[in-house]
Amino acid sequence: MTVFKAFLKVVRNNLFMIILYTVILVFFAVINVSSGGGTSGFEDSKPAVAIVNDDKTSPVTKNLVDYLEKNSEVTDVKGGGEALNDALFYREISCIVYIPKNYGSDVLCGKEPELKIKSTGNYDATLSQMILSHYIRIQNVCAKNTETETELIKNINSSLEEKTDVNVVSNIDESALSRASLYYSFASYSITACIIFIVCLVLSSFNERNIRKRTAVSCMDTKKYNMILLLSSGIYAFAVWLVYNILGIFIAGDVMFTERGMLYILNSFIFSISSLALAYMLSTILHNKNAVTSIVNVIALGSSFLCGAFVSTEYLPDWVLAIAHILPTYWYINTNDRLSHIETINFETVLPLLINMLIILGFSILFSIISSFITKKKRTE
Amino acid sequence: MNKKVIEVSGLVKEYKNLRAVDGLSFEVYEKEILGFLGPNGSGKSTTINCILSLLKYNEGDIKIFDRKMGPDSYEIKKNIGVIFQDVAVFDELTVYENVDYFCGLYIRSKNTRKEYIQSALELVGLEDYKKFRPKQLSGGLLRRLNIACGIAHKPKLIFLDEPTVAVDPQSRNNILDGIKKLRDGGATVVYTTHYMEEAEQLCDRIIIIDKGRIIAQGTSDSLKKLAKIEEKITVEVSGQAEKLIPKIKELNNVNDVVFENGLLVVSYGGGSDNIGDIIDLFRSNNVKYNKIYSERPTLNDVFLELTGKELRD
Numbered sequence: 001m002t003v004f005k006a007f008l009k010v011v012r013n014n015l016f017m018i019i020l021y022t023v024i025l026v027f028f029a030v031i032n033v034s035s036g037g038g039t040s041g042f043e044d045s046k047p048a049v050a051i052v053n054d055d056k057t058s059p060v061t062k063n064l065v066d067y068l069e070k071n072s073e074v075t076d077v078k079g080g081g082e083a084l085n086d087a088l089f090y091r092e093i094s095c096i097v098y099i100p101k102n103y104g105s106d107v108l109c110g111k112e113p114e115l116k117i118k119s120t121g122n123y124d125a126t127l128s129q130m131i132l133s134h135y136i137r138i139q140n141v142c143a144k145n146t147e148t149e150t151e152l153i154k155n156i157n158s159s160l161e162e163k164t165d166v167n168v169v170s171n172i173d174e175s176a177l178s179r180a181s182l183y184y185s186f187a188s189y190s191i192t193a194c195i196i197f198i199v200c201l202v203l204s205s206f207n208e209r210n211i212r213k214r215t216a217v218s219c220m221d222t223k224k225y226n227m228i229l230l231l232s233s234g235i236y237a238f239a240v241w242l243v244y245n246i247l248g249i250f251i252a253g254d255v256m257f258t259e260r261g262m263l264y265i266l267n268s269f270i271f272s273i274s275s276l277a278l279a280y281m282l283s284t285i286l287h288n289k290n291a292v293t294s295i296v297n298v299i300a301l302g303s304s305f306l307c308g309a310f311v312s313t314e315y316l317p318d319w320v321l322a323i324a325h326i327l328p329t330y331w332y333i334n335t336n337d338r339l340s341h342i343e344t345i346n347f348e349t350v351l352p353l354l355i356n357m358l359i360i361l362g363f364s365i366l367f368s369i370i371s372s373f374i375t376k377k378k379r380t381e
Numbered sequence: 382m383n384k385k386v387i388e389v390s391g392l393v394k395e396y397k398n399l400r401a402v403d404g405l406s407f408e409v410y411e412k413e414i415l416g417f418l419g420p421n422g423s424g425k426s427t428t429i430n431c432i433l434s435l436l437k438y439n440e441g442d443i444k445i446f447d448r449k450m451g452p453d454s455y456e457i458k459k460n461i462g463v464i465f466q467d468v469a470v471f472d473e474l475t476v477y478e479n480v481d482y483f484c485g486l487y488i489r490s491k492n493t494r495k496e497y498i499q500s501a502l503e504l505v506g507l508e509d510y511k512k513f514r515p516k517q518l519s520g521g522l523l524r525r526l527n528i529a530c531g532i533a534h535k536p537k538l539i540f541l542d543e544p545t546v547a548v549d550p551q552s553r554n555n556i557l558d559g560i561k562k563l564r565d566g567g568a569t570v571v572y573t574t575h576y577m578e579e580a581e582q583l584c585d586r587i588i589i590i591d592k593g594r595i596i597a598q599g600t601s602d603s604l605k606k607l608a609k610i611e612e613k614i615t616v617e618v619s620g621q622a623e624k625l626i627p628k629i630k631e632l633n634n635v636n637d638v639v640f641e642n643g644l645l646v647v648s649y650g651g652g653s654d655n656i657g658d659i660i661d662l663f664r665s666n667n668v669k670y671n672k673i674y675s676e677r678p679t680l681n682d683v684f685l686e687l688t689g690k691e692l693r694d
Contacts, residue, residue: 003482006471006474009473009474010473205473208469211469214463214469214531215486217433218486219455219459219486221455222452
């Protein structure tokens with residue numbers, strides 16, 4: 001207990017830095033939450049459309065216009081051709097539908113007249129064309145079996161009224177997931193910094209040459225002493241992980257109590273182990289307390305930038321991502337990103353995430369082997 | 382004679398091309414203060430580190446409390462306290478917490494520890510600094526804290542490796558008084574220093590070491606006899622003294638005369654009123670002087686006699 005208590009006292013001495021890293025994380029998380037992001041549920045969208053109608057008198061044409069008005073935002077663009085082109089260019093409308101002269105009578109005669117369409121080619125324009133194609137297909141079929149305008153309009157409208165229920169297969173709350181993913185990815189910085197900084201600083205005090213010498217001549221078993229230091233570091237890292245996950249629950253909400261949330265938590269736990277192993281390795285190399293701050297900044301900030309904790313990986317150049325592969329942070333953030341995008345949780349979708357976690361554990365083992373190699377080498381010198 | 386606490390025989394420690402300790406053999410007896418005296422680099426600290434199993438040695442045998450000492454001899458280590466030359470304390474802990482930590486490595490009981498810490502702090506005079514952090518202490522107080530950390534668990538055998546280096550006179554006296562109290566309380570002390578005055582003042586027995594070998598050992602008085610001088614007279618000369626040197630050498634009992642930087646040092650092998658003879662000689666030859674004083678031989682003279690060099694070199 002003596003060593004553990006002293007460990008905690010030295011940690012207490014550096015409480016300011018722990019609070020600072022936590023505040024940075026909370027600050028970022030709050031900004032992220034307040035800026036919103038993501039959508040939830042299914043929403044019927046209406047694209048903006050302009051109509052140039054040269055067949056205003058026909059009831060058949062009027063029925064088409066009514067349909068478009070009902071299923072899209074028909075915009076009245078004043079000023080003719082040039083103004084329409086400008087509206088299209090500035091994306092005020094997604095497409096222009098040109099209805100030619102005698103359109104109504106041609107439909108009734110079964111001629112299947114063509115509508116001219118000018119579009120931006122974007123998602124809304126495609127949607128407008130789909131809405132229009134749907135109507136034209138029904139209109140053409142109905143026109144073949146009817147002779148009067150009234151009957152044609154009636155048949156078209158009754159066919160259009162048949163609605164399809166939309167079942168949302170994915171019930172992911174994208175907003176909450178996006179918050180969780182961003183929070184946990186950013187937490188990679190705080191977890192790394194908080195664990196490496198404190199563990200290195202505290203262990204450098206315990207490993208200080210003269211203190212080590214004084215401990216070596218005491219009746220404390222050296223192996224037991226090293227084990228207590230390792231356990232104390234582990235307890236500290238666990239506490240950091242626990243606090244950051246409690247904060248995660250506050251920030252991401254109920255999603256943290258789902259299978260997906262558990263995977264975020266497991267991923268962060270494994271990442272904390274690798275950070276602890278890295279901290280232990282660094283403490284065997286670093287003996288100067290002043291150097292610890294610089295090293296922590298280089299490692300925590302550097303890996304966070306390279307691996308996409310601050311900037312999404314899709315915006316990072318390939319060569320940066322290639323370098324990032326040699327850092328555990330990359331695999332940790334990659335798992336968080338994947339978790340926010342997979343539709344359903346099953347063995348197939350979770351397997352790549354588990355492989356990522358195994359890679360992180362592999363890094364932890366590598367760091368531990370290096371630490372033990374350095375320690376043994378120092379002992380024989 | 383008291384029981385043997387430490388027995389070292391034929392100790393050899395080599396570093397590549399250097400033989401730092403060259404076949405040392407000695408004993409330390411219960412309740413004595415043994416001075417380990419020698420110039421810097423003579424092998425004092427290496428010997429202590431070998432005894433404490435902090436260094437592997439090439440040859441020899443070391444026994445403490447009648448048992449072979451090794452890195453895993455935790456039963457022996459329970460009764461050993463070590464105060465190293467360099468201060469070994471946590472900057473992040475207070476004076477009390479530091480002593481508590483190091484005492485806690487030996488003593489589990491919280492109540493016993495509390496009592497021991499109090500007595501250690503009183504011994505080194507740090508009762509009023511319990512809540513201070515090491516950085517708030519002066520060099521002397523820091524050394525005292527270093528000692529408190531090493532002796533708080535009330536060890537039977539204490540090693541002090543140059544504990545008074547760069548310490549103010551007040552703290553130095555406090556430290557030396559504390560060491561005497563520890564001996565009086567029943568502890569055996571091995572005291573390493575290159576300050577001969579400290580060794581003379583404090584130690585019951587002294588071992589003089591040079592180039593990893595013991596060149597002399599015994600009490601302060603028995604060692605001084607090795608210097609082959611009884612008295613040393615020093616004259617601060619203001620006039621021409623060179624012409625007097627042949628005449629001084631002709632005086633009774635004079636062993637040696639050295640004149641350097643205005644100081645004339647005359648060594649005697651015996652006799653009485655030697656200082657009167659010197660004063661008469663200066664007066665009769667009309668040579669002026671500022672000061673004249675007589676000294677008993679020191680351990681430095683012993684070292685000089687045995688090695689041909691000063692202990693401070």
